[in-house]
Amino acid sequence: MPTDETTTFDQNILSSLSPTDLFLLQFISIIYEPVSVTFLANCLGRVDMDFPGGRAPVKEEIQASVLRLRELGLLNRQNQVVPVLAELMTRKAVENGLFSALAYLIEKEAPVSYTYGKWSTRCWRAMRQFRIGVYSQDFDKIEEAQAFLEQQCQEHLGPEPPGVRMAGTGFDIAWFASLPGSLQFFLLDQVIRYSMESLVSFPPVQEYLEVGITSSLSEFELLPFRRMLASYYLFQGRLDSLARLVEDNEDGFQGSGFAGTVAFLRGDSSLARDIYVRDLEQLNAYAGDEGNFFLGITGVFCLLSMLERNEPADREMVRRAVAIVLSRCKGCPEEIPFRFLDAVVRSTDGNMPDMMELTERLESDNRSLTILISVLALHWMGVEIPPEYQDALVHLMEQGQESGFFWVAMEAAELLAAINPEHGAKYGPVAVSLRKQLGCRTVVHIISPEDDWKKSLQELISVTSRAREPRRRTRLAWMVDYRDGRLHLSAREQKKSSSGNWSKGRLVALNRLMQSRGLDFLTPRIARSAAPSARWGMPRPEMAAVPLIWTRPCLPLWGTLSFFSKNHLPHPLSWWPESRSCWWKNRANFCSSILPRTSVTARSRSGRRPPPAFGSSISRMSIAALPGSPGAMDCGFPWPRPDRCWTPSAILPRS
Structure with missing residues (x-):
């Protein structure tokens, strides 16, 4: 969805807009992705069509119009039309005959690619292609875009299926009833499923299923829609x-x-x-x-x-x-x-x-x-x-x-x-x-x-997964290093040899972990924990040993991993001569260094809280009774003093 908090608009404002403003709204609605004034000017300057006022608007006029539309709340900061208005304006372009020419121009000047480019750009353009496919009733285009959106784009566009964005938001009965029955079912199936799965209601859609649909489809065509309504009931x-x-x-x-x-x-x-x-x-x-x-x-x-x-x-x-x-x-x-x-x-x-x-x-x-x-x-x-x-x-x-x-x-x-x-x-x-x-x-x-x-x-x-681990041939290991007053993490994919030993591991880019695609060793639990991470400081694409700031109160390894010394695998770290209170304090220092904007609360398995050094309670963490024993560090992120035998370490999946 457009990356802005604005999702609604005052329809009375539309009547006060100039023809050029309305034309630009329709054009930007079809583009759908974040767009610059320069791109708009270049596109419109290369096409021969009937413009409001008899000529294409120049860059300065487009800039003034865009600023005006932003002030009215019709565009967000990325120059995207708010969702409800985007569908209304696109349907208006279909009605007045502008849609086909504008869609062709956009696809030519900003072609879609599902194999290269920034992920966010790919996803926005896939959504654009889906919408163009629906409004032009091009089922091949719909199917291709739908497959890409389902597999790749939830983290970039949100959980709503594309059909929900088009038909669930600002449902237009007149437009929807004009679609072929198969296309109606395709879109409504997405809306109703999302509605039931997320418990989000769309009253106009339900009303259409109950009453409005009977006037647009034959009795035979109504059968799957009635079963859809039955599940809703x-x-x-x-x-x-x-x-x-x-x-x-x-x-x-x-x-x-x-x-x-x-x-x-x-x-x-x-x-x-x-x-x-x-x-x-x-x-x-x-x-x-x-x-x-x-x-x-x-x-x-x-x-x-x-x-x-x-x-x-x-x-x-x-x-x-x-x-x-x-x-x-x-x-x-x-x-x-x-x-x-x-x-x-x-x-x-x-x-x-x-x-x-x-x-x-x-x-x-x-x-x-x-x-x-x-x-x-x-x-x-x-x-x-x-x-x-x-x-x-x-x-x-x-x-x-x-x-x-x-x-x-x-x-x-x-x-x-x-x-x-x-x-x-x-x-x-x-x-x-x-x-x-x-x-x-x-x-x-x-x-x-x-x-x-x-x-x-x-x-x-x-009890039920003892036989599972021997079948696992790959695992994710986090290498931990202390340099220049900072802790650095790098991820490696390790493979088990026929002798049962784990390899040194191949470096895995952290941005791949955040995308969670095609990684057999990345369990759903770890992938879900890593999803809200935010990157900071990326000097090179592989992102090895790059500091991170996490939007959750602990690393994405929370609740799933253990610490191991690189030189003593597979035994957990056991180099804490300090008392438990010092160990707790070092944990707090570690988390504070990695998470300067958050605080962490940990619990021992006995349920006792650590000293107040941890700050306010944000999350629960499971800590074994004593450090140094096998499996001792469920979600263990201690930070030993640099002068106490610190060596690079690896964080591995808990066995």
């Missing part, structure tokens, strides 16, 4: 509206699982299972007998109904269903919830999956359903839910209430009350009130958690 907890939608379009919802989901949430689990079986038979009749299952949210509810009864045949069905889903749509939005429900079944059989891999996938996935179902599964397995997961549930509850996704809010509140007695008085009444309002049950209590022994998530990960 589920997240909102509008069971009556969902039931009416299914009953009024019975043929279109055969084999979908929505009727069974309504029965399940209304408390009739037996009827729900019968309907699910009937719908699965219908699916097999449509798609063949090789094995089918509901691939979307109704599949999750179907598995919940089987887990509630929890007979051997039900557990076998869950395993089979998960296998089918993973074979058909690996990477689909519901994959991780399916995997966690499978883990619930396998936990009773003593055949747990690798929970480190699962939790890493969870931590890199912020979808609302993923968080809700995954934490619920951990609760059923008797895991003590970490504070950060509880915070995520609080966010779901608050965001769901604010945006009208009341089923998600209700289940999040109920789960919070169940996993932490301290939350019961605060969130329990919220869950009860929402259940009464929605007229539906909660799924939190369909399984009793394993309370015979409570285990931490870290213990569960340790």
Whole structure:
């Protein structure tokens, strides 16, 4: 999105603009990326077209117009049109016949490249190409830009899919209804999915799905849109509206699982299972007998109904269903919830999956359903839910209430009350009130958690991932050096030889780590921690041994790594003759030197806080009881005095 806080505008201002100002707004809207006055002047000076006033504006006139548009809040500091206005102006250019000529000019003067150039420029131009593809209905251009945006551009443009930027922001019913049905579905699918995954509402879009779309499409074309609306109703907890939608379009919802989901949430689990079986038979009749299952949210509810009864045949069905889903749509939005429900079944059989891999996938996935179902599964397995997961549930509850996704809010509140007695008085009444309002049950209590022994998530990960580490052939090592009064970090990719020893390592540019692409050794947890980093002082591209300033209160290695001496691998550092208090103090000095604008609070595993030298509390860090013992430095960043045997060191993944 335009890198400015301004996202709205006063439409009355448009009527006061000169023809030249309006023309420039349309031109800049199609460009979309940050743009200079010089570029605008050069482009317009090279094209032969009908300009307002009969001639192309010169650079001085463009400069004056741009300054005026900035003062009115229609352009940001990078000369980008605010998002809502950008779509309005581009559609205006389509209406008055200017769009094709201007788009051709822009693509010629600022061609898109997906293989070279600054990443930010590539991403802005990919977004530009996506928009040009939509407005010109060029599906090849849309597909090419969409693939690049999905794979490369979230860190540069934000999490919103391109369809959300175009259709979700400033939704225009008249324009949208004029699009072909396939293009409407393509854009609405992005908007609705993003809306449900992030719990952000788009009321005009929902209104169009409920009412407006019926006038622009045939009855046959409406089927996928109605199923889209049905999923939306589920997240909102509008069971009556969902039931009416299914009953009024019975043929279109055969084999979908929505009727069974309504029965399940209304408390009739037996009827729900019968309907699910009937719908699965219908699916097999449509798609063949090789094995089918509901691939979307109704599949999750179907598995919940089987887990509630929890007979051997039900557990076998869950395993089979998960296998089918993973074979058909690996990477689909519901994959991780399916995997966690499978883990619930396998936990009773003593055949747990690798929970480190699962939790890493969870931590890199912020979808609302993923968080809700995954934490619920951990609760059923008797895991003590970490504070950060509880915070995520609080966010779901608050965001769901604010945006009208009341089923998600209700289940999040109920789960919070169940996993932490301290939350019961605060969130329990919220869950009860929402259940009464929605007229539906909660799924939190369909399984009793394993309370015979409570285990931490870290213990569960340790038990289930012992066999994983030998399979890892590469790892990320951070080399630490103290020179000229500074600590320097450089990253190396190390490979394990056939003899089991790690290589010296190949230098990895830190800017590659920040982009987190194509690095097998970079786990989702570390990648997510490194994402908000900010670079400072880059004398050369490889960025080896360059000081960094991090926007988080500790390095991106937080919570995932240990310190090792370069000369004593693989044993952790053990050269602290000081007392624990001195060690704590050195930790504070280290973090203060690297993070001059922040402060850090650490906790020992006994829960005791360090001395006040750490300043205000910003984050939690896990510290072993004594330095120098194996695995002693979970997130250990001590800074020994330079006169005490300081040698270059390596920070390696915790084993």
